[in-house]
Amino acid sequence: MSAADVLVPGSPATAEDAALARELADATGQLLLDLRGRTSPGREREYAGDEQAHDYVTGELARHRPDDAVLSEEGSLDPTGWRGAHRLWIVDPLDGSSGFGRGNDEWGVHVALVVDGHLAAGAVSVPGTGALVDSGTVERVPDHGVPDDGSLAVTVSRSRPPRELQAVERAFRVNLVKRSAAGVKMLAVLDGEADVYLHSGGQYEWDNAAPMAVAMAAGLLATRIDGSVVPYGQDDPYSPDLLIARPSVHAAVLRALRGR
Numbered sequence: 001m002s003a004a005d006v007l008v009p010g011s012p013a014t015a016e017d018a019a020l021a022r023e024l025a026d027a028t029g030q031l032l033l034d035l036r037g038r039t040s041p042g043r044e045r046e047y048a049g050d051e052q053a054h055d056y057v058t059g060e061l062a063r064h065r066p067d068d069a070v071l072s073e074e075g076s077l078d079p080t081g082w083r084g085a086h087r088l089w090i091v092d093p094l095d096g097s098s099g100f101g102r103g104n105d106e107w108g109v110h111v112a113l114v115v116d117g118h119l120a121a122g123a124v125s126v127p128g129t130g131a132l133v134d135s136g137t138v139e140r141v142p143d144h145g146v147p148d149d150g151s152l153a154v155t156v157s158r159s160r161p162p163r164e165l166q167a168v169e170r171a172f173r174v175n176l177v178k179r180s181a182a183g184v185k186m187l188a189v190l191d192g193e194a195d196v197y198l199h200s201g202g203q204y205e206w207d208n209a210a211p212m213a214v215a216m217a218a219g220l221l222a223t224r225i226d227g228s229v230v231p232y233g234q235d236d237p238y239s240p241d242l243l244i245a246r247p248s249v250h251a252a253v254l255r256a257l258r259g260r
Helices: 012-037 043-064 097-102 165-171 182-190 205-217 247-257
Strands: 069-072 087-095 108-115 118-126 131-134 151-157 173-179 196-199 221-223 242-245
Touching (some): 012 043, 012 108, 012 118, 012 205, 043 069, 043 097, 069 205, 087 205, 108 205, 118 205, 131 182, 151 182, 165 173, 165 196, 173 182, 182 196, 182 205, 205 242, 221 247, 242 247
Parallel strands (some): 151 173, 151 196
Antiparallel strands (some): 108 118, 118 131, 196 242, 221 242
């Protein structure tokens, strides 16, 4: 098998699926922008967004990839629907739905493909800011280490900063970049606004699958906070933690988390 045949984010073998993920993330985002423009802030907008986005994404996947399994936040969580699936689409039709309901821009659409339990392709749309990235076309970012002054910009949850942040703050001069949605935080690292995306306390596979796929295709390291691979397609889609950063920074943060 040549390198071009390896089913990993960014490889030519996954380009067609990455393009579909991008198309669906973009179209779903436009649907949500339209909904936001004609509804009032509140729970009804949030619930309508979740429902309409889910129906659109899953309907399009059924049309374009009828033989593939789908795991959606708003769909069935019975694992028999995806257990052992060779190809599994993991989607969050509206990541950050509460922000969407309130009317801010920290929400997005995540569409990812997992093949035999490993990320293969993904796309993230943040419609309120016009951001749209996918694993097939994202530009690779250059690696660089921690600045000489020891400063790091770390993006974390607005409401639940990780307890591991304390270890990072002991090792570096940390500037917090607080954001509310997983895709938005990944983009902060991709765009250079943040050096590190650190999360613990729990997510689900649909929260981070697409952001992780895009990050990996861009040359970032995307792992659990102990450096291990994030598994996908599990019976329980709970995903405890993650660490996304440029390789040299990722290594430095791992050392800090391990107390070295």
